[in-house]
Amino acid sequence: MTIFEADWICPVSSPPICNGWLSVNNGRILGLGPLPLGEGSREAAGEGSHRISFRGCAIIPGFVNAHAHLELTILRGFLEDLPFATWIPRLSRTKYQQLTRDEIRLSARLGAVEMLGAGVTCVGEVMDLGTSWEAMREFGLRGIAYQEIFGPADAQMEEALAGLQNKIETYRHDDDSETRCIGVSPHAPYTVSAKLYQAVNDYAQRQGLRLTTHVGESTEEGLLLRHGSGPFAERLRERGIAVAPQRCSPIVAHCPKSNAKLAHGIARIAEMKEIGLRIALGTDSVASNNVVDMFEEMRSAIFQQRGLTKRLDALDAETVFRMATLGGAECLGLADYLGSLEPAKRADFAVVDLNDPAVQPVYDPIAAMVYSASRHNVRATYLGGCEVKIDSADMLRECVSISRRLR
Ligand SMILES: [Zn+2]
Numbered sequence: 469m470t471i472f473e474a475d476w477i478c479p480v481s482s483p484p485i486c487n488g489w490l491s492v493n494n495g496r497i498l499g500l501g502p503l504p505l506g507e508g509s510r511e512a513a514g515e516g517s518h519r520i521s522f523r524g525c526a527i528i529p530g531f532v533n534a535h536a537h538l539e540l541t542i543l544r545g546f547l548e549d550l551p552f553a554t555w556i557p558r559l560s561r562t563k564y565q566q567l568t569r570d571e572i573r574l575s576a577r578l579g580a581v582e583m584l585g586a587g588v589t590c591v592g593e594v595m596d597l598g599t600s601w602e603a604m605r606e607f608g609l610r611g612i613a614y615q616e617i618f619g620p621a622d623a624q625m626e627e628a629l630a631g632l633q634n635k636i637e638t639y640r641h642d643d644d645s646e647t648r649c650i651g652v653s654p655h656a657p658y659t660v661s662a663k664l665y666q667a668v669n670d671y672a673q674r675q676g677l678r679l680t681t682h683v684g685e686s687t688e689e690g691l692l693l694r695h696g697s698g699p700f701a702e703r704l705r706e707r708g709i710a711v712a713p714q715r716c717s718p719i720v721a722h723c724p725k726s727n728a729k730l731a732h733g734i735a736r737i738a739e740m741k742e743i744g745l746r747i748a749l750g751t752d753s754v755a756s757n758n759v760v761d762m763f764e765e766m767r768s769a770i771f772q773q774r775g776l777t778k779r780l781d782a783l784d785a786e787t788v789f790r791m792a793t794l795g796g797a798e799c800l801g802l803a804d805y806l807g808s809l810e811p812a813k814r815a816d817f818a819v820v821d822l823n824d825p826a827v828q829p830v831y832d833p834i835a836a837m838v839y840s841a842s843r844h845n846v847r848a849t850y851l852g853g854c855e856v857k858i859d860s861a862d863m864l865r866e867c868v869s870i871s872r873r874l875r
Pocket residue numbers: 535536537594682752753
C-alpha cells in the first residue's frame with residue numbers, strides 16, 4: 469500500500485483538497501483526504517505503508533483524451549497549412565503508400581509515450597492498422613481503440629463489413645481488460661455510405677461494441693451533406709460514386725485546437741452544454757494539432773467559446789477540467805473505472821508540478837492548471853498506482869530517420 473501526499477489533491481468528482489493524501493492498494497484508490505491523517509482516515513490510508521510526498525504539486529486524475537490517432541504521430545509537421553480537402557488525401561497517400569506497417573507501429577508507440585508523458589492515461593483512439601491497440605497494450609494506456617472502416621460506394625459495403633468483422637474478431641482475443649477495449653469507427657460521411665453507416669451500427673449493437681465517428685468536421689463535409697457539392701462530392705463523382713444531397717447537416721464534435729488549425733471553425737460547445745449533451749475533449753492527431761497537451765486544449769476550448777459568444781459563463785475552468793477527465797471517461801463508457809479520484813477506481817493519475825514561475829502563485833489549483841500550466845509541468849504519470857517510466861530514445865531516433873525519407 470502506498471500513500472501519496474501533495475499540496476493539492478484534485479478528485480474532480482469533489483472539490484480540491486489542500487494538503488491532501490491519496491492511498492493506493494493493488495492498483496486501485498483506497499481513500500483520500502486532508503493531512504494530517506486523522507483517526508478515521510488511518511484505516512483508509514493504511515498506516516505504516518510506503519509514503520511518497522509531492523511537495524508543490526497537484527495530483528489529478530489522468531487526462532482522458534477522447535479523440536486521437538496514435539498511428540499518425542510520425543506525420544507531425546508533415547502537412548502544415550494545407551486546405552483540408554488536400555490535407556486528407558495527402559495524409560492517406562503517405563500512410564498507405566510510403567510507410568510500412570512496422571513504421572506505423574513505431575509511430576503509434578511513440579504517440580502512446582507522448583500521451584503518457586503529458587499525463588494522459590486514457591484515450592479514445594481511432595486506428596486503422598491495429599498498431600495503436602498493440603501500443604496501448606504494451607504501455608498500459610487505457611481506453612477504447614476504435615477500428616476504422618471506409619466505403620463510400622454502396623457496392624463496397626459487404627466487403628468492407630467483412631473486413632471489419634475479421635479485424636474485430638482478431639483484436640477481441642486480446643481484449644484483456646475492462647478499461648481497455650475494442651470499438652468500431654465508420655470514418656466520416658464523405659468516406660462511408662449511409663448504408664454502411666447503418667450496417668456498422670447494427671453490427672456494433674449486436675456485438676456490444678462502442679462506436680465513434682468523425683462528423684461535422686469541415687465546411688467541405690457540410691457542402692457534401694447539405695447540397696451534394698464541393699470538393700468531397702467532386703472527388704466521389706470522379707470515382708464513379710453517385711452523390712445526392714442529403715439536405716441535412718452533420719452533428720458536431722470537439723477537438724478545439726485541431727479544428728481551429730484546419731480552419732474548420734468553432735463548435736458551439738456552450739449551446740451543447742446548455743441542452744445537456746455530454747462533451748469530452750480530444751487532441752486529434754498531432755498531424756493537425758501538433759502536440760498532445762490537454763492543458764492547451766482546455767484553455768483553447770474556454771477562449772474559443774468566450775470569443776465566439778462574448779459570454780464569460782460560456783465555459784469555465786472547472787467545467788473544462790471535468791470535460792478533460794471525468795467527462796471524457798463518461799463519453800467512452802469508462803467512468804465506473806476511471807476519470808476521477810474516488811475509492812475503488814483505478815489509481816491512474818498525473819502529478820502536476822505547480823512550483824514553476826509560469827504557474828505560481830496558485831490561488832485556485834484548477835484555474836492555475838487550466839490557464840497557466842502545460843504538459844511540461846507533468847512531473848509523473850501513474851497507471852494503477854505505478855509510475856510510468858519509458859525510455860523512448862531509440863524510438864525517437866528511428867522516427868527521425870523515417871521522417872527524413874518522407875521529405
Ligand atoms: Zn480524427
